[in-house]
Amino acid sequence: MAASSSLPHVVFPSFHGPDVRKGILSHLHIVFERKKITMFKDQEMERCQQIGSKLIQAIREAKASLVLISKNYASSRCCLDELLEILKCKESSGQIVMPIFYDVDPSDVRKQKGDFGITFKTTCQGATEEKKQRWIEALTCVATITGEDSRTWANDAAMLEKISTVMLKQLKIQKLKEKFRIHDLDHNGFITNHELRYVMSTTDKQARKIVDKATDKQVRKIIKAADVDNDGQISFDEFVKFIENDENYDEFVKLTR
Template sequence: MASSSSVSCSCLYDVFLSFRGDDVRKGFLSHVVKEFKSKGISPFIDNEMERGKSVGPALEKAIRQSRVAIVLLSRNYASSSWCLDELVEIMKCREEDKQRVITIFYQVDPSDVRHQGGDFGKAFEKTCVEKTENVKQAWRQALKEVAGIAGYASSNWESEADLINDLATNIMGVLALTPSHDFHDFVGIEDRVTEMKTMLSLQKKDVKVIGIWGPAGIGKTTAARVLYDQVSPEFQFSTFLENIKGCFKRSFGNDHQLKLRFQEKLLSQIFNQKDIVVRHLGGAPQKLNDQKVLVVLDEVDSWWQLEEVANRAWFGRGSMVIITTEDRKLLKALGLEANQIYKMKFPTTDEALQILCLYAFGQKFPNYDFETLAWEVTELAGNLPLGLRVMGSYLRGMSKKEWIDALPSLRSSLDSEIESTLKLSYNVLSNKEKSLFLHIACFFAGFKVDRVKSILEKSDLNVNHGLQTLAYRSLIYRENGYVEMHSLLQQMGKEIVCRQSVEPRKRQFLTKATEISDFFDENTKLFFFNIPSSVSFVF
């Protein structure tokens, strides 16, 4: 007997649909299929399969390679020997492979199916003509069993649309019972998602909201995606709006049009309809305020993206909104309390090594004789998942000597993918905030907060506000009274300064010992009389 886990491993389809085409194909079934596809459910339908005298190996395989079988029992279902043979195979698969079977009694009484009575029974008797007793007995037994499975009776529903929607939601829940392996390699992510779900479960409001906050590259989007995949089957409608800050860039003086476009995108994805037009800002609330929906707003970086869509009045009772951002101030402005904001945690040292090894070696531990090198690269990445992934992928397949040769480059310069991701947060800062960031990256990381304030008190950098802004945007953090910055952000800051000019003396800071030494050598005689006022030194 095959186990349910073995079946799920070989499944090609989400759902197998057994039906009598003449009864339902152009009407009810077409709406079912449309709803399934809109929710990402992959159905197998034997419309184009050549029908012979019996269910062939290809169809038997399709039934067994489907995670759920839906038997759509209509008035003339039993008039087809093909349907009855199909049903026998489905019930056999239910018994042997523990396949989930869902029944729909469409304009037919379940008792007529069980006992082969009424018009259903008459159709069955005609089909039984000239059949062997063994075949007839197998059909009767299959009909008796399938009639005993609790399912959907169309007579109990005022609207077929409601029946179909409930069926699709039910199927999504059933499919979610099979563990997803999409995030199997994301070390430690499940523990973090469990903590987020606990935060949500403690909220008593009709619409639950949680913010996921942390620096670029730490895994906020991944965690939100795992959480989304786990809870989305509970919702009638759901959508994951990715990279909002990249897709909806604000243009001065055109906020209204941007908000309309944002609402159109949101509604199009929630209802899986193209070309939805929103003509006024009340359009989305009108369509959503009586719906239970799940919305993920990924990578939010501006208040306008939240002031409309994160209004709880937009959504129906039981809805949930998940927001990821690098800017904690936005979450506070939204009114979220501390127990509604999840601070994304860095991986532990052991988890960081496992992440690196997955990308470098395809396993959670280093290859023989690579352990010391793997630990060194892990430290260079500062336990940042993005850095671990990029560095691990870069080193994959290299020999030990090639690793050693690559280390100086990894120490001295940032990979372009890492830099472009980290720099997004830097680019939105004001000029004074950027200057303060560079001061900390080049000078003051690891200094006491009071010491930094004291040194820069006579500058025009507005240090108190600037430090708060950098902390909100996850560019620095304060720990035990010290200003700390991630090592990759420090490296980025120093590289920004280096690119200010090819001539070191024209840069804001000198950070490399060789450049400082050269500067002194070239200016020994003039040093005490003519130091450029724009130059600072790091020793």
């Protein structure tokens, strides 16, 4: 696989098979493009048995990864190695990881059983015990991450719409959290009214509208609501947790109207 877009990609899709590429993945590209989410494209290059340096670079540069787990996902050693790298990035840099279980039971992925398990065992033939164990741990881990199960949806269109909406929101939250860390001038892990205004004004156009319209009282109200431990200050995690709540997020956005 190799990068093809002239723009930096934001989301890396891990998948296997031409049926997935021409089906759900192609539809996902369309939905993401409509919402201006850039996804890594591989120019339909044939996957090899080992993950290449360009793939590793693409995963590490991504803000998020979509793991499209189909029945044949575990038939590719390259995909399993992609998953190892993706989870490594999740642990080391907080990369967003969203699994999509496409016509496969998440329980089969977690326990490597059923047809998925049979395919996985075949792929493991000839691999070292250390590599097998790492793959098992990765599949077990990804199956516990919140994602979507296509079998619970009436159609793919509705599922992909939700995926794109959730992904866009998570990317915005991630960007805001990154800004907090950058502009925590005293590096104490907390933000003040002044720092909150500054971060909001440098995040994006919508945030600048918020900071222009928000009064000092409203900013203090946001900080008070997000101050979970009532210590009079707000940490990065407290604010992100506050924004992740749909009602709080909607109230926050209302300040732009």
